[in-house]
Amino acid sequence: MGTRIDAASALALAGPGHRKPTARRLADAAARTCLERSGREAGDIDMLINAGVYREDNIGEPALAALIQQDIGANLGQRPVGGHGTFSFDLMNGTCGVLSAIRVEAGFLRSGVIRLGAIVTSDVDPELAGPGTAPFRPVGGAMLLDWDDSLAGFTDFGAETFPEYEDLFASGLIWREHHGPRAPGRAAGRNQMVIDEKPGYQARLVDCAVEATHRFLRRLEMGMDEVDLLVPAPSSPGFVDALRLRLGVPGDRVAYVTEDLEGAYTTGPIAALQAATKSGRLGEARNTLMLAAGAGVTVVLALYRQTPP
Amino acid sequence: MSETRGTQPGHWLALESPGSGDSSGCRIESVGVKLPSGTLTTRNLMDRTSHRTGIQLERLTGIHERHVVGPGETSLTLAVGAARDCLAHSQHQPADIEMLISTSITRSKGTSWQSFEPPLSLYLKQAIGATRAVNFDISNACAGMLTGVFVLQDFITRGEIGCGMVVSGEYISHLSRNAAKQIRSLYSKQLASLTLGDAGAAVIVERAPGGGPGIDVIGFTTLAEHSRLCLAFPSTVGPGAQMYTKSRTLQKAAIADMAPLVAEVIGEAGIDLADIDYLIPHQTSARAIHQATQEFARRLGARPKHVVVNLEEYGNTSSTTLFVALHKYLEERRIRKGDRVMLLAIASGIEIGIALFTVDDQVERYGHAH
Numbered sequence: 126m127g128t129r130i131d132a133a134s135a136l137a138l139a140g141p142g143h144r145k146p147t148a149r150r151l152a153d154a155a156a157r158t159c160l161e162r163s164g165r166e167a168g169d170i171d172m173l174i175n176a177g178v179y180r181e182d183n184i185g186e187p188a189l190a191a192l193i194q195q196d197i198g199a200n201l202g203q204r205p206v207g208g209h210g211t212f213s214f215d216l217m218n219g220t221c222g223v224l225s226a227i228r229v230e231a232g233f234l235r236s237g238v239i240r241l242g243a244i245v246t247s248d249v250d251p252e253l254a255g256p257g258t259a260p261f262r263p264v265g266g267a268m269l270l271d272w273d274d275s276l277a278g279f280t281d282f283g284a285e286t287f288p289e290y291e292d293l294f295a296s297g298l299i300w301r302e303h304h305g306p307r308a309p310g311r312a313a314g315r316n317q318m319v320i321d322e323k324p325g326y327q328a329r330l331v332d333c334a335v336e337a338t339h340r341f342l343r344r345l346e347m348g349m350d351e352v353d354l355l356v357p358a359p360s361s362p363g364f365v366d367a368l369r370l371r372l373g374v375p376g377d378r379v380a381y382v383t384e385d386l387e388g389a390y391t392t393g394p395i396a397a398l399q400a401a402t403k404s405g406r407l408g409e410a411r412n413t414l415m416l417a418a419g420a421g422v423t424v425v426l427a428l429y430r431q432t433p434p
Numbered sequence: 435m436s437e438t439r440g441t442q443p444g445h446w447l448a449l450e451s452p453g454s455g456d457s458s459g460c461r462i463e464s465v466g467v468k469l470p471s472g473t474l475t476t477r478n479l480m481d482r483t484s485h486r487t488g489i490q491l492e493r494l495t496g497i498h499e500r501h502v503v504g505p506g507e508t509s510l511t512l513a514v515g516a517a518r519d520c521l522a523h524s525q526h527q528p529a530d531i532e533m534l535i536s537t538s539i540t541r542s543k544g545t546s547w548q549s550f551e552p553p554l555s556l557y558l559k560q561a562i563g564a565t566r567a568v569n570f571d572i573s574n575a576c577a578g579m580l581t582g583v584f585v586l587q588d589f590i591t592r593g594e595i596g597c598g599m600v601v602s603g604e605y606i607s608h609l610s611r612n613a614a615k616q617i618r619s620l621y622s623k624q625l626a627s628l629t630l631g632d633a634g635a636a637v638i639v640e641r642a643p644g645g646g647p648g649i650d651v652i653g654f655t656t657l658a659e660h661s662r663l664c665l666a667f668p669s670t671v672g673p674g675a676q677m678y679t680k681s682r683t684l685q686k687a688a689i690a691d692m693a694p695l696v697a698e699v700i701g702e703a704g705i706d707l708a709d710i711d712y713l714i715p716h717q718t719s720a721r722a723i724h725q726a727t728q729e730f731a732r733r734l735g736a737r738p739k740h741v742v743v744n745l746e747e748y749g750n751t752s753s754t755t756l757f758v759a760l761h762k763y764l765e766e767r768r769i770r771k772g773d774r775v776m777l778l779a780i781a782s783g784i785e786i787g788i789a790l791f792t793v794d795d796q797v798e799r800y801g802h803a804h
Contacts, residue, residue: 171447173656176548184644184674185548185666186784188576194658201659210655212447213783214574214581225570234586238447284568286457290559297546302674316668316675370448403682 126434127278128231130407131269132163133239135396136387137262145304148180149189149355151247151265153196155392159243159267160197166211167199170269172230173213173240176222179248179259183298183318188215193245220360222246222431223394224282224427227270227415228402231279234272242270248390254301254317260361262388277430283341287333287422330360331367331416336415337424338372345428347412349373354410356380356401358393358417368416380406393417447654450527457624460587460639461648461653461794463597466510467754467761468634471504474607479628491628496720500631500749502607508542510554512634513603514561516754520636523564523799526597528563531638533589536571537578537753539666540606540675547608558601567599575664577654577752577781579635580789583653585712586639596641603634608674612656615671618786625676626664629719631749635757645790647772650703652705654787655695659748662688664782679782685718688780689726693733699788700734710738710790712763717745717755717782720800738776747802765802771797 126230134155152175160167170370175190190213195201199211217374223244230242233378236413242307253286272278302314334357341350355374357365369379380401382389389396394417401407438523444464476492476499503512511535519527526788543549543557555569556596574581582600613627642648664686666677700707705728716721720743730739744759751758763769771793779787 131614145781166455183548183668185668187661187664188574188575191658191661191783191785194656195661199658209445212657213656213658213784214572214577216570216572217550218553218570222570229585229588232592232594233447236592238588284555286559288556291552291556291560294551295546295549296551297541297543297549298668299546313671314673315670316673318550319546328587354703376591421553421556423552423556 126272126274126277126396127280128234128270129176129276129278130272130398130429131271133268133395133398133402134162134391135264135266135389136322136400137264146249148177148286149196150246151193151249151263152177152193152267152268153269155265156193156197156245157241160267161267165241167197168209169241170199170211170237170243171241172233173199173243174213174226174230175215175245175246177228178217178219178222179251181249181251181391181404188213190215190245194266194360195220214428218423219316220391221417221423221425222391224415224417224425227279228282230270233391234270240272244268246321246391246395248392251318252416254299254319260320260322260389264386264389264392264396266392268395268398275433277432279427280430281345281428283337283426285337285424290329290333290422293323293329293422296320305389327361327364329422330364331371333422334368334416334418334424335371338426352412352414354378354380354401354406354413356394356397356413356415358397359387360393360418437605438779439565457667459642459645459648460590461642461646461790463526463640463796464520464524466516466518466523466636467756468519468760469501469516470507470632472502473499475499478623479610479614485618487617487619489620489644489755493721494721496743496745497629497749498746500607501633503605503632509540509603509607510543510557511603511607512605512632513538513554513601516603516634516636517562517599517601518637519601522792523640523749526638527699529566530597531564531567531590531599532595532676533586534559534564534567534569535582535584535598535600537574537586537600537602539573539575539602539603540580540603564599566750571763574770574785575781575783576752576755577779577785577787579637579757580777580779580787581654583637583639583789584654584787587652588609588642592637597638599636599638601636603691604752605632606752606756609677611668612669612672612674612676617754618669619630624676626679627677627682628653629750630777631750633748633749633754633758635754635761637757647794648789651699652789653699654785656689657784657786660684660784663784684784685722688784689729690787692726692780693730694788696788697732697734699790703790707734707736707738712740712742712769712775713738714742714775714776716761717743717759764797766801767801769793769797771795
C-alpha cells in the first residue's frame with residue numbers, strides 16, 4: 126500500500142494561442158493536461174498544493190493554489206455541506222518544493238484524509254531589478270498522486286540543509302524609489318525582485334546533493350546500484366551530469382528533462398518525471414530516487430518503489 | 435508508519451484524533467508570542483491619511499491601537515522572538531523539533547521586505563537551534579498558522595514525527611501605511627488594510643501523552659469560487675504591499691458558508707456549540723465577529739460560552755491572530771484545564787479552517803507574569 130504517481134505534466138506554453146505565460150496560466154494548463162492524461166476530473170482533487178515560487182506580479186495573497194483551484198474548476202459553486210471539497214495552499218521550498226509537497230500529500234494519502242492529491246508549479250520572470258533575465262525558463266508543471274494497495278510507492282523521504290552556504294543564493298523584493306519630479310498619480314517607485322547568486326553556488330549544490338544522497342542511502346541500507354532510475358531536479362545547467370558522475374550512475378539510469386523544458390525551476394522534478402514516463406523508464410524501474418537541491422543549501426530526496434508493499 | 439483514522443465529512447478534509455487510550459493523538463503543547471516594540475493608535479493612523487476620509491475606523495472595527503515594528507524589527511525577528519517564547523513555555527528543547535513550518539504572509543528580512551529564497555523556515559531553525567528539523571514554508575494567507583498545525587497533526591498522528599513547530603512573523607503594517615496614502619472613503623477596497631497590526635506567534639504540536647486530551651478535530655476547505663475577493667500585491671506607493679478587498683462580499687460569503695461547516699465539525703466531535711468554552715475566530719472587526727456569532731446562534735440554535743475578541747489592543751495581525759489571542763487568554767489564566775476551545779480561521783481564498791481541542795496541563799506554564 127503506498128502513494129502512486131498517477132500522472133505528471135510539464136509545459137512551457139500557457140495554452141492555445143500562445144498566450145503570455147503567466148505563473149497562473151502555466152500552472153492551469155499543466156494541471157488540465159495532467160487531469161486529461163489521468164482521466165480524472167478537477168473535482169476529484171482533495172488537496173491542491175502549489176509549489177511554484179516566482180510570479181510576474183509577485184502576488185502575496187491569497188495562495189496562488191486557490192486561484193488555480195478556481196481556474197480549473199475544482200469543487201466550485203457547491204454548498205459546503207454534503208459536497209466534495211478541495212483544500213488548497215502554497216508550499217515554498219525553492220526548487221525542493223515539489224518533493225516537500227509530495228511528502229505532505231503522501232502522508233495525507235496514507236492517513237486516508239485524501240484520495241487524490243495534486244501538486245502544481247510554475248515560475249516566470251518576476252520583474253527583476255536591473256538588467257538581465259531570471260535564471261530560469263517560464264515552465265509550469267502538475268502531478269497527481271493517489272493511493273495504490275498493490276504498490277509500495279513513496280516509502281522514504283530525506284531532507285538536509287547546509288546553512289553554512291545559505292548566503293550563496295538569495296532572492297527577495299526590494300523597494301526602488303523613482304527619482305526626479307513626480308507627476309500626480311505617478312507611482313512613487315517599484316518593488317523589484319533581486320536574485321543574488323554568488324560564485325561557487327553551483328559546485329556546492331552538487332557537493333551537498335552527493336553528501337545527502339550517500340547518507341540517505343546508508344540510512345536505508347541501500348547501494349547506489351540498487352537505484353534503477355535517478356530523477357534529479359535540474360537545479361542548474363550541468364548539475365545533473367556532475368551529480369551522476371560523482372554518484373557513479375550511468376547516463377541510461379538518469380531521467381533528463383527534454384530540451385524544450387531545460388531551465389525549468391520548481392517544475393524541474395516534474396519535467397524529469399514526465400521525460401521518464403514518456404521514455405518508459407519510470408514504468409520499468411523498481412527503485413526510483415528523486416532528488417532536488419536548491420537555496421539553503423537544501424537537499425530533499427524521495428524513494429519511490431514500484432514493488433509490492 | 436502506522437495507519438490512522440482519516441475522515442472526509444462532507445466538504446472537509448478533516449483529521450480526527452484517535453480516541454482516548456491511544457497514544458497517537460495530538461495536542462498543542464505550547465504557544466509563544468512576540469509583539470513588536472511600537473504601538474499605533476487608530477486615531478494616529480487616521481490622522482496620517484493623505485485625504486480627509488471621514489472614516490470612523492475605531493467605531494467600525496473596535497480597534498483602538500495595534501502593535502507596529504520599530505527599527506530593526508522584521509517578519510523574521512518577530513518569528514524568532516515568538517519561537518523562543520514558545521520554547522520558554524515548553525518542555526521541549528530546540529533539538530526536539532523534528533519539523534518546522536514557517537507560515538508568514540510577509541517575509542521581511544534584512545533589506546528585503548519580502549524574502550523568497552531560501553525559505554524563512556531555514557533562517558528560523560538556525561536562529562533557535564532546531565537544527566535537525568525538516569523545514570519548509572507554507573503560504574495560505576491568514577489561515578497559514580492553522581494550515582501548518584493541520585499538516586503537523588497528520589505527520590504526528592501517523593507517527594512519522596513526535597513534535598513540530600509552526601511559526602509566523604508578520605510585519606504587515608506597511609499595508610496600512612500604503613493604504614493611508616491612497617484611501618479616500620469608507621468604500622475604498624483598501625479599508626481592511628487599515629485594521630492590520632504586527633505580531634509574531636509560534637506553536638508546538640506534539641503527540642499527546644498517554645491518550646490525554648488534545649486536538650479532537652481539525653479540518654480545512656477552500657471555497658475557491660471566492661478566491662478573488664481579497665488580493666495583495668507589491669505596492670507602487672511605498673515599500674511593502676497593497677491589499678484590495680471586497681470586504682462586504684467576503685464577509686457575507688464567509689458567514690453564510692461557515693455556519694454549516696461549524697455544524698459539521700461539532701457534529702463530528704459529538705458535541706453542541708454550547709459545549710465550546712472559548713471560540714477564537716480570526717480577528718477582522720468586532721462587528722463582523724458579532725454578526726458571525728449571531729448567524730451561528732440563528733442557524734445552530736446555540737452559542738459558545740465565550741467569543742474571544744482582542745481587536746481593541748492588537749488589530750488584525752493576519753496569520754497570527756488565533757494564537758496571539760490564545761496566548762493572551764492563557765497568560766491571563768482565563769482559559770483553564772479541561773476547557774474546550776475552537777479556533778476558527780478565515781482567510782482570502784476563501785480558506786476556512788477549524789480546530790477543536792481540549793486544554794491540558796499546559797495552562798500551568800502560563801500566567802506567571804500576572
